[in-house]
Amino acid sequence: MPVTELSDPQIVWDPSAQRFYYSVLDVNRYGFAFGYSKTATPSSSADFCKYILDFGYGRSFSLPDYPKLAVTNDFVLIGSNIFVLASLYNGSDVDWLSKPTDPNCPASIGPGGVFSALKNADGSLTSTPVPAVNADPSSVGWVVGDQDVSTTDGTDLSLFKVTRDPSTGYAVMGPATSIPVTAYSVPADVPQPGTSAVLDTLDGRLEHAVAAYDPRLGQTAVWTAHTVFGGAGAEDRWYEIGTAGTPSLAQSGSVSSSSLFTWNGAIAPDRADDGAGTTLGGSNMVMGFNTGSSSAFSAIQMVSKRGAGGQSSWVLVKQSNGPNVDFSCTAGTSGNVCRWGDYSGAMPDPLPAAGGRVWLSGEWNLPETDGSATVWQTWDWEATP
Numbered sequence: 001m002p003v004t005e006l007s008d009p010q011i012v013w014d015p016s017a018q019r020f021y022y023s024v025l026d027v028n029r030y031g032f033a034f035g036y037s038k039t040a041t042p043s044s045s046a047d048f049c050k051y052i053l054d055f056g057y058g059r060s061f062s063l064p065d066y067p068k069l070a071v072t073n074d075f076v077l078i079g080s081n082i083f084v085l086a087s088l089y090n091g092s093d094v095d096w097l098s099k100p101t102d103p104n105c106p107a108s109i110g111p112g113g114v115f116s117a118l119k120n121a122d123g124s125l126t127s128t129p130v131p132a133v134n135a136d137p138s139s140v141g142w143v144v145g146d147q148d149v150s151t152t153d154g155t156d157l158s159l160f161k162v163t164r165d166p167s168t169g170y171a172v173m174g175p176a177t178s179i180p181v182t183a184y185s186v187p188a189d190v191p192q193p194g195t196s197a198v199l200d201t202l203d204g205r206l207e208h209a210v211a212a213y214d215p216r217l218g219q220t221a222v223w224t225a226h227t228v229f230g231g232a233g234a235e236d237r238w239y240e241i242g243t244a245g246t247p248s249l250a251q252s253g254s255v256s257s258s259s260l261f262t263w264n265g266a267i268a269p270d271r272a273d274d275g276a277g278t279t280l281g282g283s284n285m286v287m288g289f290n291t292g293s294s295s296a297f298s299a300i301q302m303v304s305k306r307g308a309g310g311q312s313s314w315v316l317v318k319q320s321n322g323p324n325v326d327f328s329c330t331a332g333t334s335g336n337v338c339r340w341g342d343y344s345g346a347m348p349d350p351l352p353a354a355g356g357r358v359w360l361s362g363e364w365n366l367p368e369t370d371g372s373a374t375v376w377q378t379w380d381w382e383a384t385p
Contacts, residue, residue, distance in 0.1 A: 004028045008343075010069035015275035015350055016137035017101050023053075023069045023078055027086075030058040032067060032078065038103035049105035053078075055095045055114050061085050064093065066342070068208075070131035072141040074164045075099055075171050079129035079143060082116075091117030092129050094143055096162070096171040113170065120147060120158045121178040128205035129160070132222045135212035135271040135348050136279070139164060142211050142222050142243060143173075146184075149204045149228075153183045157206070157239065159222065159247050177247045181239065184226070188233030189337055190261040191294040192323040195369065199292060199324060199340045201227050201234045201263040207342055211243075212271035216283035216307055219244035223285060227263040231256035236265035236289050253311055255289055255303055260296060264363065265289035268346035270356035270385050281348075281356035283307045284385035288317065288346060288360040297322060300362040304385040318379045322367020326375050341376060349382070357384050 005027040012021055018040045024033040031054040038047050057064050064080035071077065076097040082090045097112035118126035126145035134141070141162035147154035158176040165172045189198040209224040225238040235256035242250040255262045266289075271282035284306045291314075292298040300317040329338030341363035349357040359382050366375040 006033060008067050010067065012069055012071060012133050013347075013350060014071045015134065015273050016073045017071075017099065018275055019101070021069065021071050021076060023067055025064065025067050026052065027063065029054070030061060030063055031055065032064070034076075036100060038105070049100070049103070051109060053095070053097065053112070055112065057082070062090060064095070066128060068130045070133045070141060071099055072134060072162070073099075073137055073139045075141060075162065077131040077141050077143065077162060079131050081128055091125050092127060092145065094118065094129050094131065094160070094162070094173065098169065111170065115173045118145060118160065119176065120145070120156065121176045124148065126158050126176065130206045130209045130224065132209035132211035132224070133347060135210060135269070135350070136220070136273040137275055138211065138220070142209070144206055144209050144222060144224050144241070146204065146206055146226065149185050153185045154204065155183050156180055157241070159241060159243075179239070179241055179247065179249050181249065181252065182237070184228035184237065187227045187229045187235070187263060188261070190234065190263065190292045190298070192292065193295055193297060195323050195325050197323070197325045197329045197336050197338050199298065200337045201261070201340070202342055204228050207264070208266040208345060210268045210347060212269045212282050212348065213279070214240070214269065214282045217242050217250055221250055221269070223267050223269055225265045225267045225287065227265065230254070232259055232261050232293060234261040234263045236262045236287070238265065238267045238287055253305070255287065257291070260291045260293050262289050262291050264341060264344045266344035266346040266360065268348055268358045270358055271348045272350060272352040272354060272356055274350055274352060278352045280352035284356065286346065286358040286360065286383045286385050288344060288362045290340075290362065298324060298365060300364055300379055302360065302383060304383065306385050317362065317381055318364045320364045320367070322365070323369060324365040324375060325369045325371055326373060327371055329371065355384065357382050
């Protein structure tokens with residue numbers, strides 16, 4: 001396809017179709033570059049079917065920003081925040097597409113549609129809807145979102161259920177279920193040693209979600225996390241939401257310190273499901289996150305938790321050895337905020353033979369002080385709870 005401005009890549013493994021699906025924000029087209037692998041073992045670009053998805057955003061010059069991808073047995077789901085002319089917020093949507101699986105790459109795919117301007121149970125707009133990536137084959141899709149905390153504290157998360165209408169074959173989304181949680185607000189940005197430039201911790205949005213069967217609960221649960229105000233100024237809070245009956249909070253926790261800011265977290269259970277009937281685990285979790293302060297450069301760390309046991313001590317994964325003052329910020333300007341990755345990921349290894357492991361991704365940085373280069377780096381690792 002023609003080269004254009006691309007951002008926010010997402011790729012997921014589908015345990016039901018036994019193939020990979022990807023989406024990438026196509027900024028110039030106001031849509032998505034989308035595709036799927038022809039087999040379970042792609043080795044080159046030629047092993048993928050490739051398409052451009054619009055969902056009508058181009059007609060209104062609306063950018064579907066911060067896209068998050070998941071799939072069910074029936075559908076592809078993409079959650080995004082909608083900005084008219086890439087600047088004016090116009091609510092948040094979940095796009096759906098009948099899931100294509102044909103390895104011959106048909107000329108057209110669909111049908112599809114949009115659940116537009118999602119609302120919380122109180123009628124307020126849902127912020128940043130995140131479809132949960134299914135670790136088990138499932139005909140149900142779960143979407144989590146939270147409240148806009150730019151002007152007031154949030155007290156709930158929202159959970160939406162997506163199913164297939166048997167008469168039309170189209171996706172159906174139910175109303176938001178409120179999940180009461182401890183009040184949360186916008187986190188403080190992270191100071192760095194040797195510079196007044198600070199690192200962006202975002203706005204309290206949920207960043208990633210995984211849906212998986214938890215044998216301890218006897219039901220499918222949705223795991224998610226966000227960065228909120230707390231600790232030294234920013235802390236990560238995580239949640240496990242049970243979905244049986246009326247969804248409710250099964251457990252929650254936090255990664256917090258009085259001396260270190262924590263942010264950019266992603267959590268996943270150790271659920272392994274090969275899609276052929278062999279399963280393992282699902283009650284244990286691993287969470288990766290960033291840390292930093294005015295006396296400590298950014299780092300990637302992790303914690304884990306087994307069943308009803310306590311959360312582990314922090315484990316250092318990767319340490320940056322200098323400040324991050326890149327092209328997106330200017331050193332020495334008080335209050336200047338430097339961009340930081342909002343793409344942390346966590347997903348269980350689907351093979352039970354692996355013994356219940358979780359793959360994670362996080363950001364660290366090379367040292368940079370004059371704003372002349374891009375110094376963002378990604379670190380991928382595997383961990384056992």
